[in-house]
Amino acid sequence: MQEKTIRKVPFYKPSLDEAEIEAVRSTLIDGWITTGPKAKKFEAEMAAYTGSKYALAVNSCTAALHLALAAAGIKRGDKVITTAYTFAASVETIIYCGARPVLVDIDPATLNIDPLQVAEKMDKKTKALVTVDIAGLPCDYDSLRPLAAKKKLFLLADAAHSLGASYKGVKVGRLADATAFSFYSTKNLTTGEGGMLVTDDRKLHERAAILSLHGMSKDAWKRYTSEGSWYYEIVAAGFKYNLSDLQASLGLAQLGKFPKLQERRRYLAELYDRYLAPYLDMLELPPRNGHSEHAWHMYLIRLKPKVLKIGRDELLRRLVAFGIGTSVHFIPVHLHPFYRKFLGHKPADFPNALATFKRIFTPPFYPAMSDGDVEYVCSKLGEILKANYKPSMVPAGTKKKAELVG
Numbered sequence: 001m002q003e004k005t006i007r008k009v010p011f012y013k014p015s016l017d018e019a020e021i022e023a024v025r026s027t028l029i030d031g032w033i034t035t036g037p038k039a040k041k042f043e044a045e046m047a048a049y050t051g052s053k054y055a056l057a058v059n060s061c062t063a064a065l066h067l068a069l070a071a072a073g074i075k076r077g078d079k080v081i082t083t084a085y086t087f088a089a090s091v092e093t094i095i096y097c098g099a100r101p102v103l104v105d106i107d108p109a110t111l112n113i114d115p116l117q118v119a120e121k122m123d124k125k126t127k128a129l130v131t132v133d134i135a136g137l138p139c140d141y142d143s144l145r146p147l148a149a150k151k152k153l154f155l156l157a158d159a160a161h162s163l164g165a166s167y168k169g170v171k172v173g174r175l176a177d178a179t180a181f182s183f184y185s186t187k188n189l190t191t192g193e194g195g196m197l198v199t200d201d202r203k204l205h206e207r208a209a210i211l212s213l214h215g216m217s218k219d220a221w222k223r224y225t226s227e228g229s230w231y232y233e234i235v236a237a238g239f240k241y242n243l244s245d246l247q248a249s250l251g252l253a254q255l256g257k258f259p260k261l262q263e264r265r266r267y268l269a270e271l272y273d274r275y276l277a278p279y280l281d282m283l284e285l286p287p288r289n290g291h292s293e294h295a296w297h298m299y300l301i302r303l304k305p306k307v308l309k310i311g312r313d314e315l316l317r318r319l320v321a322f323g324i325g326t327s328v329h330f331i332p333v334h335l336h337p338f339y340r341k342f343l344g345h346k347p348a349d350f351p352n353a354l355a356t357f358k359r360i361f362t363p364p365f366y367p368a369m370s371d372g373d374v375e376y377v378c379s380k381l382g383e384i385l386k387a388n389y390k391p392s393m394v395p396a397g398t399k400k401k402a403e404l405v406g
Contacts, residue, residue, distance in 0.1 A: 042057050056212060063195055069094065076099065077125065078126075080094040080102065084103040084334050085111060085332050113131055113144070131155070131157050136188075138166070160187070181198070188262065189255060191254070214238045216234060272363075276378055279385050298362050301360070310384075326364075334349060334353075
């Protein structure tokens with residue numbers, strides 16, 4: 001008997017073509033492969049795209065977060081509020097500055113930081129607030145900005161997921177005092193590894209730029225060009241966070257086709273919505289709302305509680321058996337051994353983050369997916385759901401409609 005063919009749909013595949021190959025080839029031929037003119041051009045184009053006055057290209061979003069906090073003067077003894085439902089970088093960069101991370105729970109409808117809990121945790125030692133736009137949906141900035149302004153807190157947006165998103169017509173990049181973007185390999189725009197810090201604050205930008213390259217005096221990268229000099233001065237204890245021209249050339253090529261990549265992401269989200277519509281008694285579609293443009297970095301799915309015979313982990317194992325790559329975003333920070341010990345939290349301290357983590361998963365989602373790939377993922381997911389459905393557990397009167405926000 002012939003074995004059934006299994007289609008392979010990886011969790012992620014970057015959208016790279018001849019444009020990126022030619023961009024890197026050109027940079028190699030030019031011979032300037034570390035930080036140089038292409039990194040500066042990438043900064044200028046990112047500033048223009050986001051509508052920000054200043055942009056600093058760095059080697060990761062983690063670096064951008066750290067530089068922003070350090071340049072804002074966050075120091076030992078300060079407290080910085082952020083969400084428990086995020087990747088470690090949002091929290092570890094606070095510790096780099098010697099400050100104390102203060103975690104708060106999420107709004108279960110949006111998965112973003114809950115402004116009400118932010119207000120409850122603020123005190124005299126609180127000096128900054130780090131927001132995180134989960135999966136590309138902007139936070140509730142109408143609530144968060146007044147909170148930050150009232151207490152004169154530095155508002156830093158961790159926008160690792162949300163390049164291309166907007167909130168009430170304002171692009172991410174203009175919603176906070178400073179914004180950090182990620183260009184990691186799986187992000188909407190990639191340089192392999194990389195990041196960008198954007199701001200309208202000239203002093204913050206200048207300080208971050210100095211700190212990003214060993215604390216060298218301004219435009220130290222020019223010392224090997226006809227515009228520069230061999231002489232430089234170290235004016236601060238800085239870091240090695242600069243982005244190379246090789247990486248920037250990838251970023252410039254990606255930025256040139258970014259609108260088309262985003263259009264494809266929006267289309268794929270609608271396709272997932274359509275194919276998963278029959279299973280809304282068993283799962284929840286990603287949150288979104290009517291006043292934000294979603295960046296669609298990921299398509300997060302939550303299983304409804306107590307309606308399946310299997311849990312999330314078993315469901316993912318069965319999807320892998322069908323050749324479908326999956327992941328989970330995120331394991332809440334307070335569940336990790338280091339942060340559990342360092343911050344002293346119990347799992348139940350952030351019930352919304354914990355409950356979300358137990359039933360959320362991320363299917364394949366990237367512009368290089370074909371329509372057939374999405375159909376295959378949803379059909380196999382549907383097979384597993386139907387085979388393990390416990391309809392007696394569904395509350396009476398449940399309507400088959402998308403569970404969306406707003």
